[in-house]
Amino acid sequence: AQTVTQSQPEMSVQEAETVTLSCTYDTSESDYYLFWYKQPPSRQMILVIRQEAYKQQNATENRFSVNFQKAAKSFSLKISDSQLGDAAMYFCAYRSSNNNDMRFGAGTRLTVKP
Amino acid sequence: GAGVSQSPSNKVTEKGKDVELRCDPISGHTALYWYRQSLGQGLEFLIYFQGNSAPDKSGLPSDRFSAERTGGSVSTLTIQRTQQEDSAVYLCASSFARASNQPQHFGDGTRLSIL
Numbered sequence: 001a002q003t004v005t006q007s008q009p010e011m012s013v014q015e016a017e018t019v020t021l022s023c024t025y026d027t028s029e030s031d032y033y034l035f036w037y038k039q040p041p042s043r044q045m046i047l048v049i050r051q052e053a054y055k056q057q058n059a060t061e062n063r064f065s066v067n068f069q070k071a072a073k074s075f076s077l078k079i080s081d082s083q084l085g086d087a088a089m090y091f092c093a094y095r096s097s098n099n100n101d102m103r104f105g106a107g108t109r110l111t112v113k114p
Numbered sequence: 115g116a117g118v119s120q121s122p123s124n125k126v127t128e129k130g131k132d133v134e135l136r137c138d139p140i141s142g143h144t145a146l147y148w149y150r151q152s153l154g155q156g157l158e159f160l161i162y163f164q165g166n167s168a169p170d171k172s173g174l175p176s177d178r179f180s181a182e183r184t185g186g187s188v189s190t191l192t193i194q195r196t197q198q199e200d201s202a203v204y205l206c207a208s209s210f211a212r213a214s215n216q217p218q219h220f221g222d223g224t225r226l227s228i229l
Binding site: 004006035037042043044045046047050091093102103104105106107 | 117147149154155156157158159203205207217218219220221222223225
């Protein structure tokens, strides 16, 4: 079974600074997809960024980018120029090409200090 | 609305009662998922519907949990004889297709509290 581990329960960053959230996963599959979701206090899960395992190039979405290390099974999220609105729970998620479910990590609570 | 809609937003009930949670997915989305999020935890997969295919129920924690999806649209998650450990936020998500690279769009969830 696939597992997703987020080793940082809480992280803090100063506004305008850069922060990196860690995620590792365990799988024996070669074809899969990785996601980062943001969950603000409103509870709605919002897709931040996604990465296909077959792509070597790291995904980027404006201030959000990932460092995908397939051999190390690592998928970290970098937030540049942090904004107050980035404060939320961030969940890393794994989905294989064969299963219907998505495996989520336990989450990292990000605080942005003004 | 344009997003996934869930109701009720909050539900408080007594232990032993049955509850029904509703999810209205985004129009045109054929895939629908239910997740459970306990306090301070990540999301736990419960059940998945895709079109008219038999649902994937592999994540349901016990036979007290069941779900239906009528007409390929609205889904209802039913919990019978609720227990205190059922207290959690229940999230529904939908996507265009089964394809693994399709992002899931989530509703705001139902916070269920069992007294």
